[in-house]
Amino acid sequence: MEQPGVFSSFGDLATEARYNETARTLRTPFVRIYGAIFMVVALAYSIVNPVYLPPDENAALAVLLGSALLVCGTYIAATFWSEYVRHPMVDFAALLVLALLVGRINVVLFEHLEGDGSTLHAVGVINRLIITAFASVTLAGRPRLFLAWMACDALGWIGQLVTGSPDLSSLIYAILSYFSGALIMVAINLAVGRTSRSAFQYADALDAERERNEELVLNMLPSAAVTRIRGGLIVADSYSDASVIFIDMVGFSKLAKRISPGHLVELLNSFFNHADACTREFGVEKVKTVGDAYLAIAGGNVSTGNSADAAIAFAQAVLEGVENLRRVAGVEDVGLRVGIHSGPVVGGVIGATRMAYDYWGDTVNIAARIEGTAAVNGIAISESTWLRASDRSSFGPPTMVTLKGVGDTCVFHSVMEAIPESATISDGKEAA
Incomplete structure (x- = not known):
């Protein structure tokens, strides 16, 4: 200095x-x-x-x-x-x-x-x-x-x-x-x-x-959680009515074999940055990214009105960025799939290193499985999310699908997508 x-x-x-x-x-x-x-x-x-x-x-x-x-x-x-x-x-x-x-x-x-x-x-x-x-x-x-x-x-x-x-x-x-x-x-x-x-x-x-x-810490953890951690308290919360959004990039595994690592990182960065901007716009909380998947939640630490409405609006906004993803990737066979499920979740911070606020429970697992039933650039929501939603006009009739570890589940798909005959992802990954 x-x-x-x-x-x-x-x-x-x-x-x-x-x-x-x-x-x-x-x-x-x-x-x-x-x-x-x-x-x-x-x-x-x-x-x-x-x-x-x-x-x-x-x-x-x-x-x-x-x-x-x-x-x-x-x-x-x-x-x-x-x-x-x-x-x-x-x-x-x-x-x-x-x-x-x-x-x-x-x-x-x-x-x-x-x-x-x-x-x-x-x-x-x-x-x-x-x-x-x-x-x-x-x-x-x-x-x-x-x-x-x-x-x-x-x-x-x-x-x-x-x-x-x-x-x-x-x-x-x-x-x-x-x-x-x-x-x-x-x-x-x-x-x-x-x-x-x-x-x-x-x-x-x-x-x-x-x-x-402080900005870096608050970017990783909610402010209320930071306050409790500094006070030596355990961070564990329960949310009775949250909507979990699971977004996955279709064809990522095949695309990773075709383009350079730098190009791949640029593509993921474009996807995640767009999703981050949508979380701020619709009051949705980003939870984490896992590979090419993006996990977010409405009705958790970030207060919102109707969690289902916020989650659906967020998902629709993220899908609007698909054209930009295709431009960045340089190929047309790039798309996203979204799964949403509403219900109770447990949130908190565990561990002493690389801490992050995470969510657990059947609601999170079911949202990940429902995502696998959506068509490319489509949204699939559970019956509980459909019942909570104020506007259901963008979704078609119910469809019964079999989810691994869950069984037969009633799912609603966005009307712009073709309802898939099976819950098998096109790049070879089985529905979670």
């Missing part, structure tokens, strides 16, 4: 804005704490001044301290404004005014102490360097803005210094003192800005990676 430069900003304006808002949001509580401390100190000076200062000096300081309290109180209130983090000029203006007021307060106090002949050179007056230090942190990440603040503060300080008509030696030492502290504050501002930008970059990259991982 590239480290940010001293005066650099993020190339993306949206990222730069997000960084500044995030950094300022994190610093906002400390701005309020600083403001509260400053107001307490100013109030303490207001209490002590009448005891030691003559009325005229006390009156002058009372005006200055009152103004500082008003500015600081307004500054704290501004931090509760919803748009505060987007406007660093609020800090710029408030801290600059406070610095000028504190500078003037220091002048009055030092003049009083000098008149009293005090030898306490390190007397504890309000130090404007404290405000400068706070400004360097508050405006971290915006070094140019802080340098502009320092320039304005320096002009104000020099203006107050010159009005006192100091001798040359005092002026030189004052300038050396001010600018040595100012350089340290600039270094602090740059250091805090660079480290905060680096921390933001790492945190942003970590969040992006976490989102990618």
Whole structure:
């Protein structure tokens, strides 16, 4: 990861804005704490001044301290404004005014102490360097803005210094003192800005990676299942009225012998991508793919109204993609068969590696067997699905077929297909 430069900003304006808002949001509580401390100190000076200062000096300081309290109180209130983090000029203006007021307060106090002949050179007056230090942190990440603040503060300080008509030696030492502290504050501002930008970059990259991982996990498992797995719970669910859809590609085994592996993968990818798009459109849940077969369910983890209606609409939409499959395969003898059965299923996650949410039960097995009875590019549904369906016009009369392990079963075929005489798949695979 590239480290940010001293005066650099993020190339993306949206990222730069997000960084500044995030950094300022994190610093906002400390701005309020600083403001509260400053107001307490100013109030303490207001209490002590009448005891030691003559009325005229006390009156002058009372005006200055009152103004500082008003500015600081307004500054704290501004931090509760919803748009505060987007406007660093609020800090710029408030801290600059406070610095000028504190500078003037220091002048009055030092003049009083000098008149009293005090030898306490390190007397504890309000130090404007404290405000400068706070400004360097508050405006971290915006070094140019802080340098502009320092320039304005320096002009104000020099203006107050010159009005006192100091001798040359005092002026030189004052300038050396001010600018040595100012350089340290600039270094602090740059250091805090660079480290905060680096921390933001790492945190942003970590969040992006976490989102990618979360998206990958949720692509494999339902969100409710993920929550339970993370809580150490067993994931096992029962659904009383689901419709299982089993789709198989006809002639796949023969086609696999005729085309290259890459071509075969392209064909399967086209089929599965089209089916995935249809699941999103009709509220159907993809369960898994097994070879050239696609298993989906309506009425499971993905909520839907009538599971049979959703399953039939999904199957019809998938069959509309057959022409594209033929184009990708480059041959005409490519088709799909769909079997649908409705009933209770059990779903859950088993195992500790390569976990996936799967469904089990007779409903799943019967759907796979019914698929074998459908004609090419046709749909076969069980009687239970036919009874649940709102619109049965696309299906013909019932047909009794014998399914392996099930026995005689009533099946309805879509009217556009020819009802097969047997349940034998054309590429040599026996109906499941």
